[in-house]
Amino acid sequence: MAIESYRLNVAEVIEETADARSIVFDVPAELREEFAYTPGQFLTVAVPSDQTGLAARCYSLSSSPHSGRHQITVKRTVDGYASNWICDNLKAGDTMRLLPPSGIFTPKDLDADLLLFGGGSGITPVISIARTALEKGTGKVVLFYANRDEKSVIFAAELTALSVAYAERFTVVHWLESVQGLPSQEQLSHFATHFAGYESFVCGPAPFMKAVTTALKDLGIPRERRHQEKFVSLGGNPFGEVEEVLAAQATLAEADDADEPDDAAPERFAGPVHLEVELDGEHYTFDDWNGDKVLLEFLEEKGVDAPFSCREGNCSSCACVVLEGELAMTHNEVLDGDDLADGIRLACQSLPLAEKIRISYNG
Ligand SMILES: Cc1cc2nc3c(=O)[nH]c(=O)nc-3n(C[C@H](O)[C@H](O)[C@H](O)COP(=O)(O)OP(=O)(O)OC[C@H]3O[C@@H](n4cnc5c(N)ncnc54)[C@H](O)[C@@H]3O)c2cc1C
Known part of the structure; x- marks a missing residue:
C-alpha cells in the first residue's frame, strides 16, 4: 500500500543563504487535517527525475505548526540530486507531490526545558x-x-x-x-x-x-x-504502488545482503505468532502472523492504520517498542545501539522471533 500523496502549490521560495532555500507550501483547507504536524516532523517530497521518474526525499518542516505555515528548508548537498534540483528549479506557482507529515523527532512536552x-x-x-x-x-x-x-x-x-x-x-x-x-x-x-x-x-x-x-x-x-x-536520502519510492515499492525493497535487501553480511536476512519464527499491538489508545490482538511478511505489512493487511513512510529502514516513522518477545530487522539505517537496547524496532523491516510478541507505538 503506497501512502496517499498530494500535489500542493508552492506559495513562496525564500533564499535563506547562498546554498539554502525555504519552500512554503499552500495547504488547502480540506487537507489541513491530513497535513497537521508536530514540531520536528518532516514531509517527503517527490522531485522529478528524467532517470527514475522521481526521487523521494524527506525534508523537516522548519516552520512551527501554530504559525499555520508548511515550510521546509533545503540546503544544497555537494553532488546531490534532489537538493540542487529544488534550489535551482522550484519557484512560486509550481506544484509538488508530497506525503503528509511524519516522524518521531518531536518533544512530548512543550513545557519541558x-x-x-x-x-x-x-x-x-x-x-x-x-x-x-x-x-x-x-x-x-x-x-x-x-x-x-x-x-x-x-x-x-x-x-x-x-x-x-x-x-x-x-x-x-x-x-x-x-x-x-x-x-x-x-x-x-x-x-x-x-x-x-x-x-x-x-x-x-x-x-x-x-x-x-x-x-x-x-x-x-x-x-x-x-x-x-538523521538526515539520509531515501533510495526507494514511497509514492509508487506497493508492488513497485516492495520490488524495490527486495532489490535493496538483496544488495544489502551482498554488501553487509551483518544485515543478512534474520531467522524468523515461522509458526503462528500471538501478536498484541498498542496504537493510538487502541489494542489489537492477532494469532495468525506467520512471519512470511514484515510487521508493517501484516498490520496493514489487518486494516490497522500503522504509521510508516519510507518502507526501507531509512526513516523512523514506523518505529515501535517491543514490550515482550523479539523482532529481528532485515535492514536498519536509523536506530543506534541504544535504540535497539531500548527495544525500538522499525516495523517496516521487522520479522517475528518469538511465539508471543507485544509491541507499542505509544513511545
Ligand atoms: C527525516 C529527514 C529529514 C531531513 N530534513 C532535511 C532538511 O530539513 N533539509 C535538508 O537540506 N536535508 C534534509 N534531509 C536530507 C535530505 O532528505 C536529502 O538526503 C538531502 O537533501 C540530500 O539529497 P540529494 O538528492 O541532494 O543528495 P544525494 O542523495 O546525495 O544525491 C545523490 C543520489 O541521487 C541519485 N541521483 C543522481 N541523479 C539522479 C537523477 N537524475 N534522478 C534520480 N536520482 C538521481 C544518485 O543515484 C544518488 O543516490 C532530511 C533527511 C531525513 C531522512
Missing part, C-alpha cells in the same frame, strides 16, 4: 521545535548551533529576534568552524553539563551528531531524554 543541537541544515527540525516551545511552552530553550562560517547560518536574523523576544527563556550559542574549529566532544560535553536535566534534540552531519551524542551519554543523560534525527 529543551537542549537543542543543530549542525548546518540540521537546524530545520530544531528551529521548528524552538519556535513552538517558545510560543506555546513555558520551559527554557538552549540552542547550540554549529556552522561552517557566518554566511552559512540559516535563520540567523530570526534566532537573534527570538533571543531578544524571549531573553529569559531562550539562549542561542553560535559555533563557527571558521572561528572556533570543529566542536570537540570535550567542548560539547562542557557546554551540555550545565543543562544535563534538559530534554535533548540533536540533528546535523553524522560526525557532529556522534560527538554530541557521545558527550550527552558521557554526562549520564538517559536515552529517553536524548533524541536524534
Whole structure:
C-alpha cells in the first residue's frame, strides 16, 4: 500500500543563504487535517527525475505548526540530486507531490526545558521545535548551533529576534568552524553539563551528531531524554504502488545482503505468532502472523492504520517498542545501539522471533 500523496502549490521560495532555500507550501483547507504536524516532523517530497521518474526525499518542516505555515528548508548537498534540483528549479506557482507529515523527532512536552543541537541544515527540525516551545511552552530553550562560517547560518536574523523576544527563556550559542574549529566532544560535553536535566534534540552531519551524542551519554543523560534525527536520502519510492515499492525493497535487501553480511536476512519464527499491538489508545490482538511478511505489512493487511513512510529502514516513522518477545530487522539505517537496547524496532523491516510478541507505538 503506497501512502496517499498530494500535489500542493508552492506559495513562496525564500533564499535563506547562498546554498539554502525555504519552500512554503499552500495547504488547502480540506487537507489541513491530513497535513497537521508536530514540531520536528518532516514531509517527503517527490522531485522529478528524467532517470527514475522521481526521487523521494524527506525534508523537516522548519516552520512551527501554530504559525499555520508548511515550510521546509533545503540546503544544497555537494553532488546531490534532489537538493540542487529544488534550489535551482522550484519557484512560486509550481506544484509538488508530497506525503503528509511524519516522524518521531518531536518533544512530548512543550513545557519541558529543551537542549537543542543543530549542525548546518540540521537546524530545520530544531528551529521548528524552538519556535513552538517558545510560543506555546513555558520551559527554557538552549540552542547550540554549529556552522561552517557566518554566511552559512540559516535563520540567523530570526534566532537573534527570538533571543531578544524571549531573553529569559531562550539562549542561542553560535559555533563557527571558521572561528572556533570543529566542536570537540570535550567542548560539547562542557557546554551540555550545565543543562544535563534538559530534554535533548540533536540533528546535523553524522560526525557532529556522534560527538554530541557521545558527550550527552558521557554526562549520564538517559536515552529517553536524548533524541536524534538523521538526515539520509531515501533510495526507494514511497509514492509508487506497493508492488513497485516492495520490488524495490527486495532489490535493496538483496544488495544489502551482498554488501553487509551483518544485515543478512534474520531467522524468523515461522509458526503462528500471538501478536498484541498498542496504537493510538487502541489494542489489537492477532494469532495468525506467520512471519512470511514484515510487521508493517501484516498490520496493514489487518486494516490497522500503522504509521510508516519510507518502507526501507531509512526513516523512523514506523518505529515501535517491543514490550515482550523479539523482532529481528532485515535492514536498519536509523536506530543506534541504544535504540535497539531500548527495544525500538522499525516495523517496516521487522520479522517475528518469538511465539508471543507485544509491541507499542505509544513511545
Ligand atoms: C527525516 C529527514 C529529514 C531531513 N530534513 C532535511 C532538511 O530539513 N533539509 C535538508 O537540506 N536535508 C534534509 N534531509 C536530507 C535530505 O532528505 C536529502 O538526503 C538531502 O537533501 C540530500 O539529497 P540529494 O538528492 O541532494 O543528495 P544525494 O542523495 O546525495 O544525491 C545523490 C543520489 O541521487 C541519485 N541521483 C543522481 N541523479 C539522479 C537523477 N537524475 N534522478 C534520480 N536520482 C538521481 C544518485 O543515484 C544518488 O543516490 C532530511 C533527511 C531525513 C531522512
